[in-house]
Amino acid sequence: MQLKRIYVDNFRNLCREEIQLNPGINIVLGKNAQGKTNFLEAIYILASATSPRTNIEQEMVAWENDYYFIKGEVESQDDTFAISVGYTQGKKRIRVNENPLERVKDLLGRFMVIFFGPEDLQLIKGSPQLRRQFLDREISLLQPLYYENLQRYRTVLAQRNNLLKEIGEKGIGESELEPWDEQLADLGGELITRRIRFLNELKEKINSRYAEISGEEVGFKAEYEPSIALDKKSSSQDWKRAFIEAWKRRRKEEIIRGVTILGPHRDDLSFRLGDRELKNYGSQGQQRTAVLALKIGELELMTQVKGEQPVLLLDDVFSELDGTRQKALLDLIGGNIQSIITTTENNFQEIKKPCYYFTVDKGKINRWEGRN
Ligand SMILES: Nc1ncnc2c1ncn2[C@@H]1O[C@H](COP(=O)(O)OP(=O)(O)OP(=O)(O)O)[C@@H](O)[C@H]1O
Numbered sequence: 001m002q003l004k005r006i007y008v009d010n011f012r013n014l015c016r017e018e019i020q021l022n023p024g025i026n027i028v029l030g031k032n033a034q035g036k037t038n039f040l041e042a043i044y045i046l047a048s049a050t051s052p053r054t055n056i057e058q059e060m061v062a063w064e065n066d067y068y069f070i071k072g073e074v075e076s077q078d079d080t081f082a083i084s085v086g087y088t089q090g091k092k093r094i095r096v097n098e099n100p101l102e103r104v105k106d107l108l109g110r111f112m113v114i115f116f117g118p119e120d121l122q123l124i125k126g127s128p129q130l131r132r133q134f135l136d137r138e139i140s141l142l143q144p145l146y147y148e149n150l151q152r153y154r155t156v157l158a159q160r161n162n163l164l165k166e167i168g169e170k171g172i173g174e175s176e177l178e179p180w181d182e183q184l185a186d187l188g189g190e191l192i193t194r195r196i197r198f199l200n201e202l203k204e205k206i207n208s209r210y211a212e213i214s215g216e217e218v219g220f221k222a223e224y225e226p227s228i229a230l231d232k233k234s235s236s237q238d239w240k241r242a243f244i245e246a247w248k249r250r251r252k253e254e255i256i257r258g259v260t261i262l263g264p265h266r267d268d269l270s271f272r273l274g275d276r277e278l279k280n281y282g283s284q285g286q287q288r289t290a291v292l293a294l295k296i297g298e299l300e301l302m303t304q305v306k307g308e309q310p311v312l313l314l315d316d317v318f319s320e321l322d323g324t325r326q327k328a329l330l331d332l333i334g335g336n337i338q339s340i341i342t343t344t345e346n347n348f349q350e351i352k353k354p355c356y357y358f359t360v361d362k363g364k365i366n367r368w369e370g371r372n
């Protein structure tokens with residue numbers, strides 16, 4: 001899969017830019033704060049209609065303006081199509097070949113990308129929210145229905161939380177919770193089983209990538225850590241029943257706190273090397289290798305599911321990695337994949353394949369012929 005060209009208008013500090021990309025390696029050079037990440041963010045939005053950096057659309061509109069617009073031409077194995085995403089006055093408009101799409105879900109899965117930036121290196125040590133976000137984003141691209149269930153889960157969760165507060169404050173009957181429990185548990189069961197399946201699908205891949213990059217043979221694992229104890233092989237119906245039971249048992253506490261204390265919105269992921277938690281025992285290098293193995297594993301999974309490689313977006317990660325880990329990435333981009341790589345230093349001379357170079361300066365992107 002490849003992005004052939006992209007047009008960005010009023011997107012953050014990118015004013016009006018039209019760029020034609022190389023089907024292989026694209027290197028985007030620029031000093032700090034010139035617009036490199038903004039450019040990759042715009043590409044990511046063509047894939048998912050959402051940003052990897054923020055949930056607030058208005059943040060992405062160029063200052064002093066009232067809209068942003070991004071359009072790209074994508075070539076996949078059997079089709080060439082145009083995607084556009086625009087935002088103005090609280091409304092997002094998504095089109096594929098000029099046909100409006102009603103929901104984000106309808107866009108997902110058409111243009112596949114993997115985004116890898118410095119924040120990803122926090123995945124192991126950072127907050128559980130970061131790890132849930134990772135699961136939610138990646139699974140949504142692979143399975144649009146998951147995205148839809150997730151949005152519904154969030155809506156029902158907010159409603160249930162409101163009701164819990166009202167019960168606490170106004171003494172409304174607890175039986176009012178039942179229909180919400182039913183709905184939330186139903187959606188929760190779907191989300192959890194899909195997350196566990198995703199991790200199972202990644203299992204072999206990330207373990208072999210880790211071993212390959214590090215030369216360690218200890219066994220790298222990512223495990224789902226649900227907020228209620230239940231066998232991971234359970235069906236979504238089993239999870240549903242378990243949630244309803246667990247919420248009943250903790251009802252008093254939930255009413256006092258006014259929030260739903262158990263469910264996929266509270267779950268986590270743990271990464272282990274052998275029996276040890278990487279979060280607690282892993283060196284910084286091991287944690288980086290783990291994230292790299294995870295990203296490459298994901299790319300392989302996407303390729304397997306979609307039958308072609310996604311586009312790889314690398315946001316200034318080379319500088320964060322040492323020689324062996326850089327080599328793992330270089331091997332990947334040297335293959336048959338389109339990559340768009342941002343960097344502050346042009347240290348890609350060793351790449352043997354022909355590359356397109358671009359420079360970004362104060363939001364202006366230009367093709368650059370020289371390589372020094
Ligand atoms: N909505 C916006 N409108 C205009 N400019 C914005 C907007 N949002 C962010 N910016 C500016 O865009 C500039 C470039 O940001 P970006 O994150 O792309 O930098 P970068 O080139 O990736 O830098 P670094 O190397 O530090 O990561 C920043 O100076 C930021 O203040």
Ligand SMILES: [Mg+2]
Binds near residue numbers: 036037038315316
């Ligand atoms: Mg950046």
